Amino acid sequence: MKSDTQSILIIYTGGTIGMREDPMTKTLSPMRFELIQDEIPELHKLGFKIDSVTFSPPIDSANMTPEIWIDLAKTIKECYSKYDGFVILHGTDTMAYTASALSYMLENLDKPVILTGSQLPIGVLRTDGKENIITAIQIAAAQRKGKAIVPEVCVYFSSFLFRGNRTTKEDSQQFSAFASHHYPKLAIAGIDIEYYYGLINYPSSKGTFKINTSINDNVIVLKVFPGLNRKYFESILSLPGLKGVILESYGSGNMPTYPWIFEAIKSATLRGVIFLNVSQCPGGRVKMGYYETSRELQEAGVVSGKDITIEAAVTKLMFLLGQKLSADEVVEYLNQNLSGEIEN
Numbered sequence: 001m002k003s004d005t006q007s008i009l010i011i012y013t014g015g016t017i018g019m020r021e022d023p024m025t026k027t028l029s030p031m032r033f034e035l036i037q038d039e040i041p042e043l044h045k046l047g048f049k050i051d052s053v054t055f056s057p058p059i060d061s062a063n064m065t066p067e068i069w070i071d072l073a074k075t076i077k078e079c080y081s082k083y084d085g086f087v088i089l090h091g092t093d094t095m096a097y098t099a100s101a102l103s104y105m106l107e108n109l110d111k112p113v114i115l116t117g118s119q120l121p122i123g124v125l126r127t128d129g130k131e132n133i134i135t136a137i138q139i140a141a142a143q144r145k146g147k148a149i150v151p152e153v154c155v156y157f158s159s160f161l162f163r164g165n166r167t168t169k170e171d172s173q174q175f176s177a178f179a180s181h182h183y184p185k186l187a188i189a190g191i192d193i194e195y196y197y198g199l200i201n202y203p204s205s206k207g208t209f210k211i212n213t214s215i216n217d218n219v220i221v222l223k224v225f226p227g228l229n230r231k232y233f234e235s236i237l238s239l240p241g242l243k244g245v246i247l248e249s250y251g252s253g254n255m256p257t258y259p260w261i262f263e264a265i266k267s268a269t270l271r272g273v274i275f276l277n278v279s280q281c282p283g284g285r286v287k288m289g290y291y292e293t294s295r296e297l298q299e300a301g302v303v304s305g306k307d308i309t310i311e312a313a314v315t316k317l318m319f320l321l322g323q324k325l326s327a328d329e330v331v332e333y334l335n336q337n338l339s340g341e342i343e344n
């Protein structure tokens with residue numbers, strides 16, 4: 001691996017990694033990237049050419065929006081030929097959503113796009129930010145026979161490299177904040193960074209890199225729970241302009257068999273609303289028709305989310321609804337694996 005010539009672009013969007021405590025209010029808010037760089041003199045030792053851009057203003061990722069995903073995709077597109085890899089510094093709260101959205105928006109990707117952040121700000125003595133950012137840069141720069149080792153949108157966090165659209169933030173306290181319940185780690189950073197080549201997606205087509213930034217945010221997530229109120233359920237499903245609903249169901253995709261649930265879903269489907277069934281369980285997968293309690297959903301036209309995460313599902317639905325597709329085509333693509341987000 002040639003290690004001294006790679007060029008990496010760091011895109012700083014905000015997040016705890018670059019936050020500082022306000023002495024008055026004692027709350028954390030993002031600071032400028034130059035101040036972050038001062039905290040990591042080790043960056044110079046990597047031997048790569050490292051440039052950075054800062055999104056203005058840097059945000060707490062709780063304020064993430066589809067517009068910022070589009071700006072990220074455009075930034076990567078504009079700089080694509082100049083860099084060997086990209087590292088996005090991002091808050092952990094919505095990192096899995098951004099990684100998922102980018103995995104659909106960046107087409108024919110053949111360079112690494114690695115999202116990372118930290119649980120403790122970079123200026124704090126016990127910060128996890130330094131290791132995360134340094135290793136993320138090394139992964140973004142890693143090549144074998146002149147080609148990127150991980151040409152995917154990934155999340156690197158606390159020694160593990162995950163496929164981005166398989167991740168979920170599952171711990172707000174431990175350094176190991178992310179999990180990928182349905183797909184194995186792509187690499188583990190111990191003494192060496194061990195890559196699992198057989199699990200990494202390598203672009204099969206010779207198509208050139210391009211971005212697709214059409215997004216439609218007329219979607220909602222509806223979580224089912226015992227006592228789900230009919231009035232609210234029906235009025236949400238009849239909201240004007242609603243295009244897509246993620247039903248967060250029980251277990252292997254089950255919902256109560258109350259006739260009014262079936263009727264409300266059926267009538268929204270007839271108006272062109274698309275339903276995607278995603279399980280509340282982090283493990284396992286949706287198996288529509290396995291129980292009586294999901295067979296009717298299937299009849300009403302609800303699509304199985306299979307083993308998709310909620311983050312990958314929301315962004316996939318937004319992405320597909322943003323394309324010029326008929327409802328049938330959206331359903332067809334929801335059933336397909338677009339960029340490693342489901343196993344069929």
Ligand code: ASP
Nearest residue numbers: 015016060061091092093
């Ligand atoms: N609220 C922060 C954010 O998502 C949390 C973090 O970065 O870990 O921006």
